[in-house]
Amino acid sequence: MDLILLILVIVYPKKRDRIAALSASNFPNVPQDQFEHWKRLELLSYDIVIRCGIIWIAVEVIGFFIVGHYVFSLAVAALPVLLILLGVSAVYGSKAAKIKKAHGIVIQKQQREPLVEAPYQGPQCVACAAPIEAGVKLCHKCGWTQPG
Ligand SMILES: [Zn+2]
Numbered sequence: 001m002d003l004i005l006l007i008l009v010i011v012y013p014k015k016r017d018r019i020a021a022l023s024a025s026n027f028p029n030v031p032q033d034q035f036e037h038w039k040r041l042e043l044l045s046y047d048i049v050i051r052c053g054i055i056w057i058a059v060e061v062i063g064f065f066i067v068g069h070y071v072f073s074l075a076v077a078a079l080p081v082l083l084i085l086l087g088v089s090a091v092y093g094s095k096a097a098k099i100k101k102a103h104g105i106v107i108q109k110q111q112r113e114p115l116v117e118a119p120y121q122g123p124q125c126v127a128c129a130a131p132i133e134a135g136v137k138l139c140h141k142c143g144w145t146q147p148g
Helices: 002-020 032-067 072-102
Strands: none
Touching: 002 032, 032 072
């Protein structure tokens, strides 16, 4: 159980972000209200699992260091709550899945944004602004003599 939650806490935020980044304009064939509804349900489903997982793990870690051993009674008391919340998350998730299926929403891995070249900040020729190596006397491009 702990291991599953730990994996979910690591994996889910990325998936959640991917969904959060989607907008209705990515899916021109999906009615906007349906898209928004789906997105809300999907995010809610992820959020519940992520928060439960973080709280659960935090309680266990804190309990372990304060009490010195696994807080069994606390875990037993909290487990039903955890399971109910995960169940709620699953309900939202399945509702979201229905909308997703009905409208053919396909989540593609985000396309990598083209790398924006960082503006050149090294030494430049005083005459033509071509990038030059530090200490070079003559510009290789225009032949201008560099000061300093
Ligand atoms: Zn130059």
